[in-house]
Amino acid sequence: MILILSGSPRKNSINSGLAKYIQNAYEQYNVESLIFDLSSTQLPLFTDEESDYDNENVQKLLKYVEKATSIVICTPEYHNAVSGALKNCLDFLNRDHFFNKKILMFVAGCHGKGGINALNNLRLIMRGVAADVSPQQHVIDGEYFDEEQNLVHEEHQLIVKELIYSLVQFTETKV
Incomplete structure (x- = not known):
């Protein structure tokens, strides 16, 4: 199973739209995928207290990550970094959660600003685990993206499909 993590806390986020596009593409490959969407699933502020992990949504996150063979992360770029919601989400996870799993990263919604800083920031965070x-x-x-947050640009659709197919191949080699 491939976990798709949408890291935007914004309602009607294009990252949520991208996550749905990716999930639909995986269905075409007959690959199970789940979306954990931070725009609809709020997590408590991570404090590193044992009680943090009692939260229902944290338990759901941990279950999804444990079940996943690979993870796709979609994030906006906020002030040259990932969203605070995504960073908070990743703080609930550690090295054990990412062992032997391939991670693929996307940034959506830069409005002409590039997005590379969010990718670099996310790469740094992921190196930490x-x-x-x-x-x-x-x-x-x-x-x-259109007004319903659907990815409508054919060239980007093709690139996304090519990249996510690499995780299909990785997942198949692990079975």
């Missing part, structure tokens, strides 16, 4: 991050990554500007 010893994650195996794919060297491939992709940035999609917000203009390539």
